[in-house]
Amino acid sequence: MKKLTSLLFALVLFPLAACAEQFKEGTHYTVLAKAATAQPEVKEFFSFYCPHCYSFEPIVAKIKQDLPADASFKKSHVDFMPRNNKPVAQGLGKSLAALELLKAEDAGVAAIFNHLHKDKKRFASMAEVRDVVVNKAGVEPTKYDSAYNSFMAAGRANQMQTEQRSFNIRSVPTFIVNGKYQIELGSVKSEEEYVALVKFLLNKK
Secondary structure: OHHHHHHHHHHHHHHHHHHHHHOOEOOOEEEOOOOOOOOOEEEEEEOOOOHHHHHOHHHHHHHHHOOOOOOEEEEEEOOOOOOOOHHHHHHHHHHHHHHHHOOOHHHHHHHHHHHHHHOOOOOOOHHHHHHHHHHHHOOOHHHHHHHHOOHHHHHHHHHHHHHHHHOOOOOOOEEEEOOOEEEOHHHOOOHHHHHHHHHHHHOOO
16 A cells, blocks of 8 residues: 555656756746746736737637646736737727626637637727627627726726736737746747646746
8 A cells, every 4th residue: 555655646746857857947938036926827918919829829728727726827918019009909908808807708809819810800999899899709788898998997907018017028928927937938849848837837936
């Protein structure tokens, strides 16, 4: 029995040890000059206009699916895309905040991404964003309007802009784990390896 217990313990530790050898500071991730968050978290800085962010959505879904029970995942929309339409760039962050409040983030994010990258269309105004959220994601118009115009959505959108500047985000997607570890996107070669790297960093403080 004691041998079996020792074997099981070794099997649990082996993947963690393998990750420790596989992932290296300066190669796979950068340690930021910031204090770690109190709770484990993954934050994705992204733009709906970014094609790489769109292509990363399956990996994001896998990361969220495999998160530990005490960890959270948050998207933070940057306001520098599209550069020629600042009201829409900033309004999309507020729209994301409204979708979070309505617990409709998954459907809303997918609808907006598909409009831009699958249907190859653009947004001339936030009224067009609203149309996509309502007609393609099935969000009730009055509930969306109430959430979008709320103090909470405005505050959350401002928080996204503050975070963008605090972490000096210049390109997307950028993933920050535990508020302290920035993943180097070109350092991993598969979806499985990326998820493993996130799990590895979630265990670091």
